[in-house]
Amino acid sequence: xxxxxxxxxxxxxxxxxxxxxxxxxxxxxxxxxxxxxxxxxxxxxxxxxxxxxxxxxxxxxxxxxxxxxxxxxxxxxxxxxxxxxxxxxxxxxxxxxxxxxxxxxxxxxxxxxxxxxxxxxxxxxxxxxxxxxxxxxxxxxxxxxxxxxxxxxxxxxxxxxxxxxxxxxxxxxxxxxxxxxxxxxxxxxxxxxxxxxxxxxxxxxxxxxxxxxxxxxxxxxxxxxxxxxxxxxxxxxxxxxxxxxxxxxxxxxxxxxxxxxxxxxxxxxxxxxxxxxxxxxxxxxxxxxxxxxxxxxxxxxxxxxxxxxxxxxxxxxxxxxxxxxxx
Amino acid sequence: xxxxxxxxxxxxxxxxxxxxxxxxxxxxxxxxxxxxxxxxxxxxxxxxxxxxxxxxxxxxxxxxxxxxxxxxxxxxxxxxxxxxxxxxxxxxxxxxxxxxxxxxxxxxxxxxxxxxxxxxxxxxxxxxxxxxxxxxxxxxxxxxxxxxxxxxxxxxxxxxxxxxxxxxxxxxxxxxxxxxxxxxxxxxxxxxxxx
Numbered sequence: 001x002x003x004x005x006x007x008x009x010x011x012x013x014x015x016x017x018x019x020x021x022x023x024x025x026x027x028x029x030x031x032x033x034x035x036x037x038x039x040x041x042x043x044x045x046x047x048x049x050x051x052x053x054x055x056x057x058x059x060x061x062x063x064x065x066x067x068x069x070x071x072x073x074x075x076x077x078x079x080x081x082x083x084x085x086x087x088x089x090x091x092x093x094x095x096x097x098x099x100x101x102x103x104x105x106x107x108x109x110x111x112x113x114x115x116x117x118x119x120x121x122x123x124x125x126x127x128x129x130x131x132x133x134x135x136x137x138x139x140x141x142x143x144x145x146x147x148x149x150x151x152x153x154x155x156x157x158x159x160x161x162x163x164x165x166x167x168x169x170x171x172x173x174x175x176x177x178x179x180x181x182x183x184x185x186x187x188x189x190x191x192x193x194x195x196x197x198x199x200x201x202x203x204x205x206x207x208x209x210x211x212x213x214x215x216x217x218x219x220x221x222x223x224x225x226x227x228x229x230x231x232x233x234x235x236x237x238x239x240x241x242x243x244x245x246x247x248x249x250x251x252x253x254x255x256x257x258x259x260x261x262x263x264x265x266x267x268x269x270x271x272x273x274x275x276x277x278x279x280x281x282x283x284x285x286x287x288x289x290x291x292x293x294x295x296x297x298x299x300x301x302x303x304x305x306x307x308x309x310x311x312x313x314x315x316x317x318x319x320x321x322x323x324x325x326x327x
Numbered sequence: 328x329x330x331x332x333x334x335x336x337x338x339x340x341x342x343x344x345x346x347x348x349x350x351x352x353x354x355x356x357x358x359x360x361x362x363x364x365x366x367x368x369x370x371x372x373x374x375x376x377x378x379x380x381x382x383x384x385x386x387x388x389x390x391x392x393x394x395x396x397x398x399x400x401x402x403x404x405x406x407x408x409x410x411x412x413x414x415x416x417x418x419x420x421x422x423x424x425x426x427x428x429x430x431x432x433x434x435x436x437x438x439x440x441x442x443x444x445x446x447x448x449x450x451x452x453x454x455x456x457x458x459x460x461x462x463x464x465x466x467x468x469x470x471x472x473x474x475x476x477x478x479x480x481x482x483x484x485x486x487x488x489x490x491x492x493x494x495x496x497x498x499x500x501x502x503x504x505x506x507x508x509x510x511x512x513x514x515x516x517x518x519x520x521x522x
Contacts, residue, residue, distance in 0.1 A: 015455040018492035019480050026487040043490065044498040047455040054404045055442035055458075056426045056435070057518070060348045062511040069505060091406075099348065106348050117504035172410035182410050209370050213403030215442065216371075218461050220401060223374035227403070256469045293487050296476055298469055 002179065004136060004144035007038035010079035011138075012070075012093070014086035015047045016248035023293020024085050024248060027281035028138050030291050034284060035148040037141060040079045045070050050088035051249075054214035060099070064106060065113045067096030071129040072122040082135050085277070087167030087247035090137050094174045097131035100124050132177050137170050139187055139246050139276055140179060146194035153195050154285035159308065162199045163240040164188040165231070165254070167247035168209050183207060188244050188276045195283035199244075205234040210250035217253065228253055229261045232269045242272045242304065244279055251275055256298045272304045273297070340389045347424045355415030359383050365408035365418045377401035379408050379418035386421060394428045400438050436521040446515040453494035453502045 011032075017024045032039050046066055052058040070093075074080055084090045099106050104126075111123045129135070142149060166185035171178050180187040185207060189199045211227030213220070232254070235243060245251040255273040262268055274282070278292045288294045294301035341357075344350060363380045371377040377398040385393040393399065399422055408418040429435030444458035457465065466474050476483070481491065494502070506512055 013454075013492065018454065018484075019456065019477070022480070022484050022487050022489055022492075025489055029488075043495055044501075046453040046494060046498065046502045047449065049449065049455060051455045051457070052442070052445045052449060055445060056423065056430060056439050057442045057446055057515075059427065059509075059511065059514060062506055062509040062514075064348075065505050065509050066502065069501065098351070102352055103348065113505055113508045116508040117501065119501060119505070168405040168407065172406035175410050207407070209403055209405035209407065211370065211403070213370070213405065215400070215439075216403055218464070219438075219441065220375070223371075223401070224403075226374055227370045256465070256473070259470070260468050290486060290488075293483065296483060298472060 002177070003133065004140050005081040006036065006141065006145060007081075008079050009037060009039040009081045009083050009141070010045070010074040010077070011039045011041050012048075012082050012084045012089055013041065013045055014084065014089055014248060015051065016252060017085050020252055021248050021275060021278075021293065021296055023291065023296060024275045024277050026291050026293060027275070027277040027286065028085060030281045030286050031142065031149070031277060031284065034152050035142075035145045037145065039083065040077060042073050042077060042079075045073055048086075048089045048092040050086070050092050051214065053092060054088070056215070061106065061109055061113070063092060064096045064099050065110045067093055068100060068110050068114065068124040069119065069122050071097070071100075071124065074134075075128055080129070080134055082129075083138050083141050084136070085138050085275075086249065087137065087169035088249060090135065091169035091173040093135050094131040094177070097129040097135060100129070101126055101131070131174070137246065139170075139191060142191055142194075142276070142280065143179065143187060146191065149191070149194045149280060150196075153283045155283050155308070157195060157197050157279075157283055157308065160197065160304075161239055161241045162192055162197055162244060163203055163235055163238065163242075164192070164199055164206075164244045165210065165246075165250055166207070167245070167250050170246060171207070188246055191276055191280065192244060195280055197283075200238050200240065203234055203238050203240075205231045210247075210253040212249050212253040224253075225257060225261055225264070228257060229265060232258065232261065232271065235271055236267075236269050240271055241307070242274060242279075245273060245275050248275070258299055271299070272301060273299055274301070338387075338389055340391055340393075341386050343428070344386055344421055344424050347427070349420060349424050349427070351417065351420065353415060354417055354420065355412070356383065356386065356421065358414035359387065359416050360414060362413065364411045364413065365416075368407045368411055369418075370403050370405060370407070371401040375401040379422070382425070383416065383418055383421065386425070394425050394432065395434060399425050399429070430518075433521070436518050440518055440521055443515060443519045446511070446518075450503050450506055450512070451499070453499045454492060
């Protein structure tokens with residue numbers, strides 16, 4: 001079992017969490033505050049370049065130079081352990097740290113760029129950031145604290161039929177660092193278990209991509225959505241109510257496009273989508289609008305909350321009619 | 328008498344691939360046995376004519392036409408190929424290297440010009456976003472609620488106890504300066520010119 005920290009953590013901001021599902025960030029903070037994880041958010045941290053990188057728009061040296069700047073912010077503030085909410089941030093940051101440590105020519109080039117930008121103080125020294133020991137997904141931090149998570153559960157979610165979608169850029173890029181399975185991923189299944197919910201486990205298509213494929217969603221839309229539809233169909237055959245995510249881009253692909261695919265295929269999937277942080281925060285009794293941020297979802301979460309009404313009311317945690325969703 | 332002739336075979340392309348900054352030091356391309364595991368799990372191969380196994384063969388056979396093959400643009404960057412390869416090869420990574428070669432040659436720029444707005448907003452705000460030219464399509468596909476979300480995002484974030492997501496000015500200056508000195512700014516202008 002690899003070492004997973006619970007302190008000196010820089011919670012790394014993600015572009016798609018920022019503007020698509022900000023409730024992932026507020027839910028993550030809500031949980032961290034309750035399971036004794038010491039973390040910090042730095043407003044100076046830039047994006048990882050992930051979308052632009054996989055659109056092939058960014059070159060590797062530019063992505064790596066920006067990573068070096070972010071690594072310096074982490075180190076100088078005493079928060080050397082980076083925790084990400086997005087799987088692509090995870091892949092990009094690990095790749096950049098590997099290049100900076102292993103490729104002297106690239107490291108020198110990055111430091112030259114920083115010097116030319118009057119940022120000598122942010123120069124990278126080999127070993128500043130260990131890709132395996134310092135860069136984690138938030139789900140791993142949760143996994144390490146699953147006993148504390150279990151002890152905080154206030155809402156009974158056992159009535160739901162739950163499946164998981166493990167993000168490719170967490171599982172399949174730096175697969176030697178992945179915990180709880182690569183070909184048969186179970187990290188978020190185990191986190192659901194920690195809040196008392198047994199997932200359906202393996203299903204056909206479980207390890208298949210969400211279909212976003214970065215450029216594919218925009219330039220090859222039919223192929224992109226065909227992949228998404230295949231996964232939704234497999235989930236429907238398994239009578240799944242709720243799919244759990246660990247990446248905002250996957251969540252976008254399913255949540256934003258499910259109604260569109262339903263219309264195109266003249267079928268109904270009726271599957272809800274939540275990030276694992278939102279799901280755990282829900283189990284902790286967090287407010288759906290003030291913490292989970294369900295008002296930014298396209299597939300409304302209110303019917304799911306109604307489905308849970310009994311247990312929610314019994315805990316007096318949630319007024320599902322508190323505020324109307326913008327959708 | 329039978330003579331043995333050594334074939335003077337060039338391996339320039341695979342050498343160029345391995346020299347690329349993106350290439351992992353332990354990339355197992357020479358160990359590829361053409362088993363086809365990569366293609367068997369590839370969503371791009373299922374939906375299009377893209378074939379990662381064949382792409383790797385062509386790189387190993389020094390077939391430079393693979394760089395100009397439109398099919399390399401159908402990879403989903405999901406790395407499923409990488410996660411199952413028994414030889415430690417990474418077709419997804421090699422695909423990205425070939426795409427960069429295509430961009431460097433000029434042809435590939437046409438493939439990415441529609442994403443250029445991402446670069447502009449990154450330099451302006453220090454954060455990435457869905458390129459704004461795809462925004463109308465997103466609103467059409469997702470519905471008017473998506474427009475409401477974009478209009479109200481700062482208020483929604485405030486309700487959730489989150490601050491502004493845009494970097495402070497001096498941080499944006501640092502980012503912009505890095506992207507200027509790394510050559511990204513020039514690269515972006517070049518890409519935009521191929522419209």
